[in-house]
Amino acid sequence: MDCKTLKEFYGLRELVITKGDEGGYIMADEKVSFEAKPVQRIIDTTGAGDIFFAAYLIYRFHKHRNISESTQYAASIAARYVAGLYIPVGQLKLPSSRLNYGHTADKFSEENRPKDVILANGRRIQIGH
Numbered sequence: 001m002d003c004k005t006l007k008e009f010y011g012l013r014e015l016v017i018t019k020g021d022e023g024g025y026i027m028a029d030e031k032v033s034f035e036a037k038p039v040q041r042i043i044d045t046t047g048a049g050d051i052f053f054a055a056y057l058i059y060r061f062h063k064h065r066n067i068s069e070s071t072q073y074a075a076s077i078a079a080r081y082v083a084g085l086y087i088p089v090g091q092l093k094l095p096s097s098r099l100n101y102g103h104t105a106d107k108f109s110e111e112n113r114p115k116d117v118i119l120a121n122g123r124r125i126q127i128g129h
Contacts, residue, residue: 003027014067016056018049023075026056026067034071036079043084052078 003015007027018024023035055074059065
């Protein structure tokens, strides 16, 4: 399926295509290409497209920037990630989550409580027994 058909079929306003060190493009009303930012020393490319996409979404829709500005920002963030310039998870100081889902399960009556959960990998686990 080509990009135009994908956009129409799913009702998308924009389709983000990343192509690693070749850059990529955004298919909106028209095709907007972008270049990857140069990286002097590649540490790890795993997940760089995901990083690009997340940065693009933030800049485009949260910061209300145009496609060109958003791709430039996202390409810069992805390049920093590929170069290893990020905070390792072990060094992050995150506030503890206030979400505690344990109490939610207690609100279900026994007969309505889910018995099995099927994980994304297809594995089935039993709960509440």
